Amino acid sequence: MNESWPVVAELDAVRRLRVIARSAPGTSFAEHLVDAPFDRVWGLVSDLENQMPLMIGDIRSFTVTSAVGERLEARARSPLGMRARFDVVLRPGWCLMRSRFVHGGMAAVAERDGTRLAFFGGLRLPGVRLAEPVLRPLMAPLGARALGRLIDQVEGPGR
Numbered sequence: 109m110n111e112s113w114p115v116v117a118e119l120d121a122v123r124r125l126r127v128i129a130r131s132a133p134g135t136s137f138a139e140h141l142v143d144a145p146f147d148r149v150w151g152l153v154s155d156l157e158n159q160m161p162l163m164i165g166d167i168r169s170f171t172v173t174s175a176v177g178e179r180l181e182a183r184a185r186s187p188l189g190m191r192a193r194f195d196v197v198l199r200p201g202w203c204l205m206r207s208r209f210v211h212g213g214m215a216a217v218a219e220r221d222g223t224r225l226a227f228f229g230g231l232r233l234p235g236v237r238l239a240e241p242v243l244r245p246l247m248a249p250l251g252a253r254a255l256g257r258l259i260d261q262v263e264g265p266g267r
Contacts, residue, residue: 121215121226122216122224122225122226124215125137125228126228128204128213129228133243134230134231134232134236134239134243135228135230135231135247136228136248136251138227138251138252139224139226139255140226141219141222141223142223142259143221143263144222144262144263146201146217149223150216152258152262153214153216154198156196157169157171159258163227163254163255163257163258167184169185170184170185171185178197179195180197180198181194181196182194182205192207192208192209201216201217202214203215207232208232209232210232213228226255227251228251229247231243
């Protein structure tokens, strides 16, 4: 008997990020087809030190403190002075970040003449799954707002 495993298509980076966001409680996910080539979009997205404070209102600064290959460590500081250490995986088209209390990420794939860009962010707190029915509607606009700020950078002046 020659049975083989069925062939399963690989999920692209945006679809993988969507699965992560939808399976984690207390998260927000947004995606958009950007009218710009992948290299331009990802060049901007992967500049975490400059883009994170522009995208997320609760981040005043985001500083990469170490990098070994695709693994980075970063420190974020809020406008109120709170700090968080993030573990980051950053490779072309993929960024996943995690601190003690939050997690998030961005993904991009070339699509047609543009780039499909996605963002997710959420809380990593005990009991967050119980608060999911209340949190998800509150979190939804945050992802769209962060992605919108990033799209404004890509499609803005100097394009």
